Amino acid sequence: MLVTRGLVSGYAGSRVLHEVDVEVPERGVLAVLGRNGVGKSTLVSTIMGLVRPMAGSVTVAGHEVAGSRPDRIARLGVGLVPQGRRVFAPLSVAEHLEIADRAGRKGDWTRERVVELLPRLGERMRHRGDQLSGGEQQMLAIARALLTNPRILLLDEPSDGLAPSVVHQVADVVREVCGAGMSVLIVEQNLRLALSVADRVVVMQKGSVRWDAPGAEFRRNRSRAEELLGI
Known part of the structure; x- marks a missing residue:
């Protein structure tokens, strides 16, 4: 579903990624692990077009x-849940979902289906982004991405700052989304979360890339x- 080959990328002429090869299987989950500062978020940003690759x-x-x-990458079916959630503080939950629904590809993920998957959002529709807890903001960021009906979902540190119940x-x-046919690339520091969902x-x-193997082999x-990883 998603493949990088020899990917080189960075900022202001400084290289962060050095010929990175990764593959995200169709209907599967690739977990990208590593310590802080190794280039995981740069990989996500480069795939999404937020950072221009050098090669x-x-x-x-x-x-x-x-x-x-x-925007072209999004229209081809790549959805992003960015690190830190990045919801719009003055917009309500309903407004976030409406914007994503109008801007995204048409498909099976509707507002009704998203709220069924994430029922807490249904209770907070009138609340602004800055009135939500961290966990609610993360659910909103995920819902916003799902409403674009992506083929592949990029999750950048989704457990960051969340309570264990929200991580679950x-x-x-x-x-759920993999069961519905979506592919997922998840960048994580939470090893327990990553290994609980990863196929690779x-x-x-x-x-x-220093290690690339099936999740079972890594475990x-x-x-x-x-x-x-120093663990």
Whole structure:
């Protein structure tokens, strides 16, 4: 569903990603792990077109998108749940959902279906973004992305700052959308969350992929996990 080959990217002439190759399987979950500062969020931003690559390829369902504008990439079916949620403080939950619904691709993910999946949002429709808890903001960010009806969902640190009960809900959402046919790339520091949903695991170090294996193999190889992640 999504493939990067030889992806080089960074900021102001400084390289952060060094020839990164990753593959997100169709209807599957790829977890990208690594310590802070290894380039995980830069990878997500480059795939989404928010950072322009210096070299390499990014394909979505066979379409080359490296260097394309974010709106074109979104129309091809890439949805982003950014780190830190980034909801609009003055807009209500209902307004967030309406904007995403109007701007996105048409498909099975409707406002009704999103609220059924995330019922707390149905109770908070009139509340502004800055009146929501961190967990509610994360659910809103996920709902906003789902309403664009993506083929692949990019989740950048979705558990950041959340209570354990909300982290469990994030995992349930990932399983639900994969069951509905979506692919997911999840960048995470929370190893428990990542490994609970991942079909495949990539570990990054210093802007490069150091480990790429099925999730079950990573879970069995504890010494390798300790070596790469310091856990």
